[in-house]
Amino acid sequence: MTRIDDTFARLRAEGKKAFVSYIMGGDPDAATSLAVMQGLPAAGVDIIELGMPFTDPMADGPTIQLAGQRALEAGMTMDAVLDMVRTFRKADAVTPIVLMGYYNPIYSRGVERFLTEAKAAGIDGLIVVDLPPEEDDELCIPAQKAGINFIRLATPTTDAKRLPKVLENTSGFVYYVSITGITGAAAAQAVDVAPEVARIKAATDLPIIVGFGITTPDTARAIAGVADGCVVGSAIVKDIGSGKPVAEVLANVAALAAGAHSV
Numbered sequence: 001m002t003r004i005d006d007t008f009a010r011l012r013a014e015g016k017k018a019f020v021s022y023i024m025g026g027d028p029d030a031a032t033s034l035a036v037m038q039g040l041p042a043a044g045v046d047i048i049e050l051g052m053p054f055t056d057p058m059a060d061g062p063t064i065q066l067a068g069q070r071a072l073e074a075g076m077t078m079d080a081v082l083d084m085v086r087t088f089r090k091a092d093a094v095t096p097i098v099l100m101g102y103y104n105p106i107y108s109r110g111v112e113r114f115l116t117e118a119k120a121a122g123i124d125g126l127i128v129v130d131l132p133p134e135e136d137d138e139l140c141i142p143a144q145k146a147g148i149n150f151i152r153l154a155t156p157t158t159d160a161k162r163l164p165k166v167l168e169n170t171s172g173f174v175y176y177v178s179i180t181g182i183t184g185a186a187a188a189q190a191v192d193v194a195p196e197v198a199r200i201k202a203a204t205d206l207p208i209i210v211g212f213g214i215t216t217p218d219t220a221r222a223i224a225g226v227a228d229g230c231v232v233g234s235a236i237v238k239d240i241g242s243g244k245p246v247a248e249v250l251a252n253v254a255a256l257a258a259g260a261h262s263v
Contacts, residue, residue, distance in 0.1 A: 003096040003124045004172040018229025019260040024051040024067035026076025039250040044257025052101030059129045063234040082121040089122035098125035115146040125149035173207040188213035194226035217259030224260040
């Protein structure tokens with residue numbers, strides 16, 4: 001059982017949906033990013049997705065691309081991201097942390113070394129968007145053996161033939177991408193999401209968390225109402241990028257979390 005498994009078990013027992021937040025590690029600088037991260041649990045965040053900045057973030061829209069650029073320009077590295085996690089863990093040993101990013105920096109570091117350091121730092125899960133199921137031996141299987149969940153994305157184009165392959169070695173939860181395209185591109189619609197979530201649920205016992213296109217408390221409530229929870233990323237990253245004070249960023253996160261938790 002990972003922290004992710006424990007969190008979903010607790011939420012189920014409480015009759016609650018999960019609220020997952022995404023921030024880019026090191027955006028706009030290490031100190032601000034850490035302060036936001038440390039405030040997320042008290043704002044109602046159940047699981048933190050922490051972005052690893054990368055020079056070619058092909059799945060991300062302009063908002064998160066710019067966040068990655070700001071983080072890289074501020075000197076953020078994988079070591080620095082893991083340091084953020086270690087610092088966070090000194091005060092919080094419960095909240096799950098999922099690293100989200102691309103395979104190139106992991107491959108460059110070496111998979112075994114990366115997994116050892118990530119596990120020791122307190123990472124619970126990985127989302128690596130450019131590594132398909134056909135490459136599970138590269139990272140997914142080693143991560144599971146190291147006790148780190150490997151979370152796979154399903155999309156509106158993941159058909160009945162493809163879905164079993166996507167789910168085969170997935171653990172922790174399934175991240176359903178509510179729209180076709182990049183992050184921050186359109187608004188998620190519960191009426192479109194509900195049948196897709198039901199279709200995936202028929203094929204797995206894992207929780208289904210929906211992300212992309214969730215920017216308001218009302219949308220968070222609607223999407224959480226048809227899934228096991230929701231992810232908000234671009235809306236939070238946009239607040240950070242606009243230079244809002246940390247307290248204001250966290251107040252807006254709390255409003256989004258309240259929406260998801262009100263189902």
